[in-house]
Amino acid sequence: MKRSFLFLGFVIVLIGIWGCGASSSTPVKVVKTADGKVSYSQTIQPVLTDSCGSCHSESRAKGGLNLASYEGLMKGGASGVVVIAGNADESQIIGSVERTKEPHMPPSFAGDMPTQGIAALRQWITEGALNN
Numbered sequence: 001m002k003r004s005f006l007f008l009g010f011v012i013v014l015i016g017i018w019g020c021g022a023s024s025s026t027p028v029k030v031v032k033t034a035d036g037k038v039s040y041s042q043t044i045q046p047v048l049t050d051s052c053g054s055c056h057s058e059s060r061a062k063g064g065l066n067l068a069s070y071e072g073l074m075k076g077g078a079s080g081v082v083v084i085a086g087n088a089d090e091s092q093i094i095g096s097v098e099r100t101k102e103p104h105m106p107p108s109f110a111g112d113m114p115t116q117g118i119a120a121l122r123q124w125i126t127e128g129a130l131n132n
């Protein structure tokens, strides 16, 4: 009897930890610049930091990709550029987050990038991937 309660407690704690992980990403706030374009600094960078920062930062650039700065994003990773300004469909980063091109990102165990974040990233690339 006591053991089963212990086990139940363990399961509840696990669900709690899992739930926190799944809801940790902050809601996406799309900010536009004066000319009506999606802002890199106020929209894209915060989304990338939130969804990708744990593995793609200055000090921890998995796949050689640092997503903590505009320069890092535009430089790309070990396999080459990930953003082609003006062409979202051909951009590796879009294929990765929409899970149509390998590597799928974030890795499945780390959850999906928020749909709104993907849409904002797509629009920003289509609008020329400016450092705005």
Ligand code: HEC
Pocket (backbone or CB within 6 Å): 048, 051, 052, 053, 054, 055, 056, 062, 063, 064, 065, 076, 077, 078, 079, 080, 082, 092, 093, 096, 097, 103, 105, 106, 107, 110, 113
């Ligand atoms: C839990 C860790 C983790 C998270 C979170 C993560 N990645 Fe990755 N990413 C990796 C690893 C590991 C690799 C290298 C292995 C590979 O290519 O499969 C990689 C590779 C990549 C590559 C290929 C780079 C190249 O040139 O080969 C892209 C593009 C990428 N990630 C984009 C993203 C984006 C965008 C996000 C956020 C939406 C993200 N990743 C979140 C771990 C992560």
